[in-house]
Amino acid sequence: MTGVPERGTTSGEVGQHSRTVHPSATDVRIRPPDPAELGATAALLGLAMADNPLHVAAYGDDETTRARRHTHLMRGVVGRRRGEIVLAAFHDFDVVGAVAVTPTPGCRPRPLEVLRLVPGLARTGPGSLARVLVWQRAWSAHHPGPPHLHVGPLAVHPAWRGRGLGGELLLRALAEGSRRHPGLPAYLETDREANVGFYRRLGFVLVDDGPVLGLPNWFMERATGDHSAAQDFTAQDFTASKDSETVAGREGVRSWSGCS
Numbered sequence: 001m002t003g004v005p006e007r008g009t010t011s012g013e014v015g016q017h018s019r020t021v022h023p024s025a026t027d028v029r030i031r032p033p034d035p036a037e038l039g040a041t042a043a044l045l046g047l048a049m050a051d052n053p054l055h056v057a058a059y060g061d062d063e064t065t066r067a068r069r070h071t072h073l074m075r076g077v078v079g080r081r082r083g084e085i086v087l088a089a090f091h092d093f094d095v096v097g098a099v100a101v102t103p104t105p106g107c108r109p110r111p112l113e114v115l116r117l118v119p120g121l122a123r124t125g126p127g128s129l130a131r132v133l134v135w136q137r138a139w140s141a142h143h144p145g146p147p148h149l150h151v152g153p154l155a156v157h158p159a160w161r162g163r164g165l166g167g168e169l170l171l172r173a174l175a176e177g178s179r180r181h182p183g184l185p186a187y188l189e190t191d192r193e194a195n196v197g198f199y200r201r202l203g204f205v206l207v208d209d210g211p212v213l214g215l216p217n218w219f220m221e222r223a224t225g226d227h228s229a230a231q232d233f234t235a236q237d238f239t240a241s242k243d244s245e246t247v248a249g250r251e252g253v254r255s256w257s258g259c260s
């Protein structure tokens, strides 16, 4: 599969973004990316979501093209929305996972903010652009009216999945969102049925489903957490040992996630 290293291999390249993964090394650190790291964060999101059903439908059959087009879109979005909390998981200097959580109203772009998306959208190509707009309109139709923390995007590099990293990223971002905006529930959309169970285990419940670009999508919410138990992620690094599968700091996150 182009651009995505299998576990045990060393490198992959998508578009202009080169990255190396070292599956034998152990530590992953979670922190907000610096502005200079937002490009690598967008590239990780483009690559790691390239096989999502909506991305195949919107961007076409070629995986490298899908990753490149979504990376363009993500460059205009991630780290640029009002109040957005972005966390990236770093292995050495590589971004291996990322999440964004954006409180309302920042998750609904204002006209000027939509303009800022135009270059990235235009680079997805006219056919893809039309499909991305239909997709976004369909998601908007499900968007809850009351204030909330909007989850997304969230992705982990394929070689790093199944180690708890995705859950850790999400819970840390939600904890920070809850600390900044006490009492807000969380909301998300997903186009993969496998993710519904993943989110359920993290305290989300299914509130709706429906087709988007002819594909099944699921819409989920999570009741508010206890912000007083939130962790100060800027003061801590997350360390995941891939050998022992222990996760430093996980107990604190778990106790918060039990509040939903």
Ligand SMILES: CC(C)(COP(=O)(O)OP(=O)(O)OC[C@H]1O[C@@H](n2cnc3c(N)ncnc32)[C@H](O)[C@@H]1OP(=O)(O)O)[C@@H](O)C(=O)NCCC(=O)NCCS
Binding pocket: 048, 049, 052, 152, 154, 155, 156, 157, 160, 161, 162, 163, 164, 165, 166, 167, 168, 188, 189, 190, 191, 192, 194, 195, 197, 198
């Ligand atoms: C969803 C995702 C972020 C989870 O990241 P992760 O680090 O593997 O998550 P965790 O290790 O905390 O949890 C693993 C769970 O994720 C789900 N999952 C979905 N796709 C998976 C995959 N390819 N490999 C492993 N787990 C996957 C499983 O339900 C798994 O549950 P299990 O523990 O019962 O096996 C990751 O699979 C991913 O990046 N997927 C592609 C992009 C995507 O769909 N993002 C979410 C958009 S709403």
